[in-house]
Amino acid sequence: MIAADQCDTGRQACPIATSLARHAHNNKHATYGSLMPDRLLRSTTLHLLLAIVCGALLGVFDPGLAMEMKPLSDGFIRVIGWLMPFMMFLLIASGVAGLQVRQRGLGVRVWLYFQSMALLSLALGCLVTQLTHPGTGTGLGVSALATNFDIAPPSSTAFAWAAAGSMLTRALTQNPILQVMLAGLLTGTLMARARGRRHVDAARLMLEKIVDVLFKGLRQVLRFAPIAAFGAIAFTVGRFGPASALPLLKFVAVMYLACGAFVLLILTPIARACGTSLWSLVIHLKDELLLVTFTGSSVAALPGLIEKMQAAGCDRQVTRLVLTTGYTFNLSGSNIYLITAVLFLAQMSAIDLSATDLLTLLLIALVTSLGSTSMAGSAFFTLIVTLNLLHVVPVEGVGLLLGVERLMKCRVLTNVLGNCVACLAIARWQNALILWERINPREGSVVDEPPSPKAPNRE
Structure with a gap:
């Protein structure tokens, strides 16, 4: 024994x-x-897999009934969406308020890392799309397109900065998630500056208790994740069959290729520099990644991701701040989708973009991506806003991509993996990372489950 x-x-x-x-104490033969x-x-993993299989079978044998299962997934995501603004405000406020003196540079480092990843993801997506040309020769040409399109006139720099200002204003005034995050940052900053005062410390402890209660509530909601996965898979299989728009599958394939390249060329070396392998991290987060894959929303996995990254050895305050802010400012998969979709539609319309045009697109996409969130459908909305700003294609051109929107699982998975790797990288940058042995290949641990989510807490 x-x-x-x-x-x-x-x-x-x-x-x-x-x-x-x-068990052996009660049964010697156990x-x-x-x-x-x-x-x-x-096992949550088994429940999700069974739900996926059942949903796929329903989609194959009764597509009509399967498409009626869509509200199961939509309702689950909507409930998570109702709770998430409160969660993000509390996590950011408590995380910033609890930062220690040695972590005062954390905000700057987080911002620098996020912007670096945004530039890399946009540039890589642009490179892969330009090399593969998924929109060339598809036979899905977009009509009613302006023939004198030119995104880089002599005043292209002024245009880009004007567009940037417009998008920043729109993001601040029309993006409720961003407003909640800014309110949380402001509240946490004020509490951090007044740290040491009795009432402020009591308020910070109260925030921590409220977060714990909200986590418990979210865990109860997540018990229904298999039902949501069943509805999502049933709808997807029932909606798309062998006769689906085959040319658009080329766009989907390029998206998966670009996201895979980002994971292999960018995230894998960063994870290795932090002392682990990306595969070990994926195994550690398998339940959350499955949940994200088959619900299509990374928000649903946020509580589990925070607990798993804390258990893996990341400092609690760093984990909460990086993951919550990363859900708006570090969406590498959404960035890849944004630039790939714009170039795909331009190629379909036979628009030849010069190097200057591509640089201008990268600048505009870098700004419009700030208006993205991790909610389902946010990336598609950001694409519409970007195209309206650039006047590349009419609305019907964007509608072509709507049919494959639910096939973009690589986008949300890249978002989640990117944020988890960011958590490791920034924690290592802050000297606030003590890797749990299971995700450190140099240790060779035999532990099957993570330690308590409460550890490590270095306050």
């Missing part, structure tokens, strides 16, 4: 060994295999 303390990782006893030891059925039945 395995003793619980034999799997101790230096942080917390191995949950499997602890469970076996407890074995690890006797516990496996119970563990499988309670």
Whole structure:
């Protein structure tokens, strides 16, 4: 029989060994295999996979009924969306208020990292799209397009800056998530400056307690994630069949190629520099990634991601601040989608873009991406705003992409992985990272479950 303390990782006893030891106290003949059925039945991953299989089968055998399952997914995402503004305000406010003196440069470092990733993702998406030309020869030409289109006249720089100012104003006035985040940053900054005063410290502790309560509520809501996944997959399979618009699949393939290139060429080296491998991180976050994949919303996984990254060894305040702000300012997958879609539609319309045109597009996309959020459909809305600003294609051109919007799983997965890697990188930059052994390939841990989400807390 395995003793619980034999799997101790230096942080917390191995949950499997602890469970076996407890079970052996009541049953001397207990074995690890006797516990496996119970563990499988309670596995979130298994529930999601079963829901996915059932949804796919319904979509194949009864497409009409399958398409009626869409409200199951939409309702789940809507409930998460109602709770998320409160969660983001509380997490950002408590995170900023709890920053220690050694972390005062955190905000600047977060901003520099996010903007660097935005530039890299946009540039990589532009490069892959220009090399593959997914919109050339598709036969889906967009009509009613202005023939004298030119996004880079002599005053292109002035135009770009004017467009940038317009988008910033629109983002601040029309993006409620961004407004909530700014309010949280302001509240947290004021509380941090007044740190040490009795009432301020009491308010900060109250924020922490409210966050814990809200996390518990979200965990109850997430119990319905398999139902949402069933509805999403059933609708997708019922809606798209072998006769779907085949030319658009080329655009989807290029999107997956660009996102894969970003993960391999950018995120993998960063994760390795932090002392782990990206694959180990993916295994650690498998439940959250499955949830994101089959609901189409990264917001639903935020509570679990915060707990998993804290358990992996990231400082609590750094984790909360980076992940919550990253849900608006570090959406690498959405950036790749934005630039790829614009170039795809331009190629469909036989518009030849010069190097200056591409640089102008990158600048405008960098600004319009600030108006994105992690809510489902936000990237498509940002694309519409960008095209209206640039006057590249009419509205019907954008409508061509709506048919494959639900196939863009790579976009949301890249967003999530990008934010988790950002959490590791910035925590390492702040000297606030003590990697848990399972995601550190140099240690070779045998632990099957993460330690308590409460650890590590370096306040």
